[in-house]
Amino acid sequence: MTEIIRSLADLTGRYDAVFCDLWGCLHNGKAAFPAAVAALQNFRTTGGKVVLLTNAPRPKSSVIKQLDGLGVPRDAYDLVVTSGDAAQMGMLSGAVGRKVHFIGAPKDEVFFTDFAEDLATYAATQPPITLVPLNEAEGIVCTGLNDDLTETPDNYRATLLMAKTLGLPMLCANPDIVVDLDDKRLYCAGALAQAYEQMGGTALYFGKPHPPIYDLARRRLAEAGVQADPQILCIGDGISTDIQGGGSEGLDTLFITGGLEAAQFGTDVESPEMAKLEAWLALRQLTPTFAMGRLR
Structure with missing residues (x-):
């Protein structure tokens, strides 16, 4: 109890x-x-x-x-x-390939360049990660919506369907479905990963x-x-x-x-x-x- x-x-x-x-x-x-x-x-x-x-x-x-x-x-x-941090380790280890398509806000682009000390040491030993268009990708890295103040997962339906058709795995950097910004509820990367799985896609999670x-x-x-x-x-x-x-x-x-x-x-x-x-x-x-x- x-x-x-x-x-x-x-x-x-x-x-x-x-x-x-x-x-x-x-x-x-x-x-x-x-x-x-x-x-x-x-x-x-x-x-x-x-x-x-x-x-x-x-x-x-x-x-x-x-x-x-x-x-x-x-x-x-x-x-x-x-x-x-945990998802960066997964990405660096090649969990979704080396050529990845990014879904997320501009503020999250540091995901690909800013590593904690222990991860920076590991990154230096691995082949580089390259950001590419969806049709050239081996996988997807999703940190969230591009604009979580105005968008919902419905805005990404066409992108996710194309990714599913291409058989791309998605690395989800934030398993949360929603968070509250003061009195406004916002969608997170977990909502996109959930939608992708419902389409039959594969999502990999590293957070809580x-x-x-x-x-x-x-x-x-x-x-x-x-x-x-x-x-x-x-x-x-x-x-x-x-x-x-x-x-x-x-x-x-x-x-x-x-x-x-x-x-x-x-x-x-x-x-x-x-x-x-x-x-x-x-x-x-x-x-x-x-x-x-x-x-x-």
């Missing part, structure tokens, strides 16, 4: 590290949540490590710049691990809830000096990404009910109603270890 807690401080001393989601937990795409920032800062002062584990399709350096702009202070976290991003996060924790087999708590508002992913890894989870699913659990976003939460979770056959309205 899921336990509703009041704050992250209620769990002081139980975990060596947290894997914390960004959108809906730490910020809303426009500004940081002060209470969430304070909760992570406090966790670090008690000796815990904070890993910001995000399905952002960009490398960690780009996400850190975004966090700076949103007002997330750097003393609120130790490491950033992104779906983009899939293992590659967790493997990378654990490796970077170890490199940061964290003891072997640490106790880790996964925090997020995505039931099919953060919670399912953490559970599949055998980790405890903290479901933030006031994010993507805020309307499901009563009128007080800060205090989810237990009966509604239990019924909703039962339909999804998932049981987070803990839940709270907003991270604090």
